[in-house]
Amino acid sequence: MLESIYVGMTGLLGYSRGLRVIANNTANLNTPGFKSSSLQFTDLFYTGGNLSGGNTGANQGQNQLGFGLNTAGTSISFKQGELRQTGNDLDMAVDGQGLFVLQNADGKVSYTRAGQFKFDTDGALVNRVGGEKVMALGEGDAFVPITLAGQMMNPGKTTTKLTFTGTVPASGTDALVVGGLQVIDASGQSHALTMKLYQATSTPEGMSVKVEILDGTVVIATNALVFSDGKPVAATARIPVTYSPAGQPPMALTLDFGTDVVLFSGGTQIKMASQDGVAPGTLSGAVFDETGTLRMTYTNGQTVKGARLALARFSSPDAVESLGGNQFDVLDKSAWRLGSAGEGAFGKIASGRVEISNVDLSQEFSDLVIMQRGYQASSQVISTANEMLQQLFSMKSK
Template sequence: MLDSIYIGMSGLQGYSRGLKVIANNTANMNTPGFKSSSLQFGDMFYSNGDQSGTSRGTFGQLGHGLVTGGTTLNFRQGELRQTGNTLDLAIDGQGLFTLKDADGKIHYTRAGQFEFNSSGVLVNRLDGSKVMGLDANNILSEISVNGVHTSTGKQSNVLKFIGNLSSTATDQTVTGVKVIDSAGGEHSLTVKMTNTNATTVGSWKVDVSENGVAVGTGQIIFQDGKPQAANSKVAINFTPAGLSSIPLVLDFSTDVTSFGSSNLSTLAFSSQDGFAAGTLTGASFDAAGVLVLAYSNGQTSKGSKLALGRFDTLDAVEAVGSNEFDATDASAWHAGVASENGFGAVKSGMVEISNVDLSQEFSDLVIMQRGYQASSQIITTANEMLQELFSMKGK
């Protein structure tokens, strides 16, 4: 009967540990990147029930209770939820983000809640550890926006036009032709088209000016209403005050025609390839985990790639808290980047929530409770039997 008490105690201890695991899972049901775990149960050693000690095989064996092993992580992907923060990242598929703490130790996480700190380095918001990327040599390095807070401007070189230049009109003036100079300044040119069909069939003289001051001139020629390839562009040199000369090409080759339309022309300025200097307005990551920087001048540039890790077996990973995991067997881990070699795609503006299944946890909770009650009843019954035995001996 004493053995029965010890067996009952093993049950109480085992189910108590099981309750602790369930409690931890349930408490973290809203923890980003959390992976639930389950406790492993096993039966304790056996002995032969023959009091003489004679071995009789498996016949008459008696067990000695319940034993618990370690916990097993469930790495099933959790739901991906929108957050509206472009530096909140989730991985749709396999892989974990790579972090480096203040001591230089590498950790991994599925909770991609990141930000740029005051030093311009991408860090984990929870503990400030650095988010690691891969440089051009595929070496782990920090991800930083230092030195890229501004985007240098680019002077205009190609001015494009669109529309129909009526072949029966005598002239057409296009105003507001935007040009960016080498210092990022903006200029507004005027382009006057004069019909010179009487001199050369299908030809137009092109005069360019700024505030009434001539800048340059040229000629374009149409054939059957379409610009001739060799005479569809006008090259001039524009010299803003105090700046060096800018070579400009007025391009009429693609979307400009010249058909008769009752002297009504729709020729207009379409676009130019220059832009002023801009400041950093936002940062995000694309599906391949590449840093994308956006600037106030409408330009974008790309930076480092996020470094991801994945493992071959659950035996090679352990939870260490703070939504992070460590590698226990480096040989079973692989490094790489998103959307390649089995790694999932990065989702910007999203975060992976806990994969805890609350209905399953409540079901397991009932089982643990019943097991604990049953083990407690075994101890109570064995105790009553011992008391009865002592009472009989006293008589």
């Protein structure tokens, strides 16, 4: 009977641990990136039926008595949770097996499925909960932080080419003036040039149109645009111009008339279609694409690629340890691999979403009933054994 009380106590202890695991799962029902656990139950050792614990008789295998319940730790389920929309571009979820890589101020590396990030005051991408830096992969698979330092401004680009489209008049006494030809110099300043097209004249090569480029009233270049059968001759379709803005180095410009410009009687619709210069701009947005690559957008319309998120994955759940704070640690380094989103089983990045807990509440409630019944049964065993002992003591007293 004493052994029965001990067996009942192992049941109470085991089911109370099971209840604790269920309580932890249900409490984290809405915790981003949380992975549920289940308690592993095993039976304890066995002995023969005599009180001394030895095996006796020829049928010793059929005469074993168990010593109750044992727990063998918890098993983490890495089944993917639902990806929930948040509207925050720096909230990220991995649609696959990958985990984000974090590094704290002491250099300790941990891993998480809860991609709730932000850029701190220094421009570094950090975990919103604990402040750990989010890592990218550098040379030789070394971890490097993701930062906006030095990326807050886009220097722009100096203009090198102006493209024109439309019709050039084949006749007329007055020069055709095309103004507002915006060009960007090396300092990012914009300058408005003017172009004049004069009456076409006949030459052995075709109809020649005199072209002047002016900065205000100052002529900075003069050239001829020759047309054959109404289309620019290739040798003259691209006119080189050297422009020297005040206080800036000379700019080599090319005026391209070779694509959509024609000579037409009465035509006066030529205009600048585009120029390849870009003014400086400030950072207006930063988001990660499905490959985990940082894309920075600027007020000048430019988009620049930045660092790429590092992801890690494991081949066995036994290689993972829960640390709390939605983070995991490595138990067996040989079972872990590093990579990036879009590579094999690492998965893809979903921006503006977080992965919520994978806890199955209906399963937890079902397991809760089982734990309750097991605990009640173990408690009843102890009560019955106690009553039998009391009956035995009562018999002895008589």
